[in-house]
Amino acid sequence: MGKSHEVSRRDFVKIVTGVAGTVIGAGITLPAVGYVLDPAIKSGGSGKENWIALGPLEKYPIGEPTPFNFTRTEINGWEKTFSTNGLFVLRKSDTEVEVLSNVCTHLGCRVAWHEDKGEFICPCHDGVFDKDGNVISGPPPRPLDNYEYKIEDGNLFVLFKEG
Amino acid sequence: MASKIYQWLDERLGFDDLYKGLLDRPEPRGTWWNTLGSATLFLFTIQVLTGIFLLVYYTPSPDHAYDSIQYIMNGVAFGWLIRGIHHWSATLMVLLVFLHMLRVFFTASYKFPRELTWMIGVLLLLTTLGMGLTGYLLPWNQRSYFATTVATEIAGLVPWAGPFITRTMRGGNDLSALTLSRFFAAHVWLLPLTLAALIGVHLYLIIRHGESEYPTEED
Ligand code: HEM
Ligand code: FES
Numbered sequence: 585m586g587k588s589h590e591v592s593r594r595d596f597v598k599i600v601t602g603v604a605g606t607v608i609g610a611g612i613t614l615p616a617v618g619y620v621l622d623p624a625i626k627s628g629g630s631g632k633e634n635w636i637a638l639g640p641l642e643k644y645p646i647g648e649p650t651p652f653n654f655t656r657t658e659i660n661g662w663e664k665t666f667s668t669n670g671l672f673v674l675r676k677s678d679t680e681v682e683v684l685s686n687v688c689t690h691l692g693c694r695v696a697w698h699e700d701k702g703e704f705i706c707p708c709h710d711g712v713f714d715k716d717g718n719v720i721s722g723p724p725p726r727p728l729d730n731y732e733y734k735i736e737d738g739n740l741f742v743l744f745k746e747g
Numbered sequence: 748m749a750s751k752i753y754q755w756l757d758e759r760l761g762f763d764d765l766y767k768g769l770l771d772r773p774e775p776r777g778t779w780w781n782t783l784g785s786a787t788l789f790l791f792t793i794q795v796l797t798g799i800f801l802l803v804y805y806t807p808s809p810d811h812a813y814d815s816i817q818y819i820m821n822g823v824a825f826g827w828l829i830r831g832i833h834h835w836s837a838t839l840m841v842l843l844v845f846l847h848m849l850r851v852f853f854t855a856s857y858k859f860p861r862e863l864t865w866m867i868g869v870l871l872l873l874t875t876l877g878m879g880l881t882g883y884l885l886p887w888n889q890r891s892y893f894a895t896t897v898a899t900e901i902a903g904l905v906p907w908a909g910p911f912i913t914r915t916m917r918g919g920n921d922l923s924a925l926t927l928s929r930f931f932a933a934h935v936w937l938l939p940l941t942l943a944a945l946i947g948v949h950l951y952l953i954i955r956h957g958e959s960e961y962p963t964e965e966d
Binding site: 612620 | 800803
């Protein structure tokens with residue numbers, strides 16, 4: 585035994601063990617990775633859109649941001665998750681509104697409207713926005729997001745995009 | 748290059764000496780029966796790994812245990828595979844521990860100087876059975892609920908202390924959230940750590956004494 589280009593018994597066993605080990609290892613590792621990443625993969629890019637009804641436009645006073653909350657449910661794993669979303673309706677005239685998200689553009693806390701100061705203030709890192717959502721001070725990098733909206737028969741709707 | 752790196756590391760860590768001392772041991776008369784212990788060890792490793800993955804989704808509360816396992820089986824990619832491996836390897840592990848013990852018995856390998864290895868082995872068997880017992884309750888379905896009712900009832904037959912043992916296992920008079928949570932704690936921490944420590948001692952003794960010779964005709 586042991587001629588140069590012949591494989592020795594010992595080497596043969598080593599190679600077979602190595603190959604079998606690699607195949608089995610990969611056969612377990614790949615599914616395991618899929619298993620852990622699964623919720624992240626499935627929840628991505630669902631891209632669901634819904635028109636949320638905010639009621640008659642007259643309800644909202646002109647010139648003053650008015651809060652509106654709505655709750656969405658989603659199935660996460662074996663549980664129904666309720667998430668509350670908030671927005672501010674700023675009616676500018678009889679037919680023109682601006683709908684601002686209450687999610688701070690810094691790191692996602694919820695801003696509150698402070699009527700006395702005429703500002704939106706974020707409690708987390710003191711981000712301050714004016715009535716139209718423009719940044720006045722603090723860390724937020726851009727103005728508050730606008731919701732797309734439509735008015736049908738005097739009723740206001742906003743477009744809510746999931747995720 | 749690779750061998751240089753290896754040498755550098757080996758000079759400091761002493762892989763080669765470790766390898767020679769621990770693994771490169773002579774097998775007096777290697778037979779497949781002598782591999783049962785290693786096979787059991789392999790399954791234990793599989794159980795730890797798949798168990799950790801199950802824990803990513805499993806929730807040990809009566810409200811969620813059953814649903815979380817349904818989710819593992821039907822909702823998550825490869826959940827059925829991970830749970831299936833954990834399930835079948837648990838069954839096989841119990842079987843292998845028994846076979847391993849029988850081989851040690853029939854080759855009379857429990858004699859001097861290996862009595863301690865045997866005694867540790869008995870504890871390994873009991874701890875493994877404990878893993879099976881506690882794991883069985885975790886899915887919180889009818890079968891596991893009643894299996895645990897029966898098992899804890901049987902433990903109650905011990906003279907005098909019986910009822911107290913049952914209440915200790917259940918965390919009260921009835922099977923409840925407390926039972927599930929203590930079985931869970933035992934299944935993922937107490938028993939696996941005990942098992943790992945016992946395995947460590949078992950292996951130390953095996954390396955120290957070497958593999959026993961098989962008895963001959965004259966014995
Ligand atoms: C660190 C090690 C381990 C961890 C973290 C772990 C974790 C788990 C978890 C979370 C479950 C519930 C999911 C399910 O039922 O499929 C489970 C079930 C189970 N485990 Fe383990 N386990 C380990 C080791 C073991 C060992 C060594 C055995 C047995 C020898 C074992 C036997 C079982 C059994 C019989 C079930 C019930 C399976 C079923 O019917 O669904 N486990 N384990
Ligand atoms: S999250 Fe609003 S300021 Fe940081």
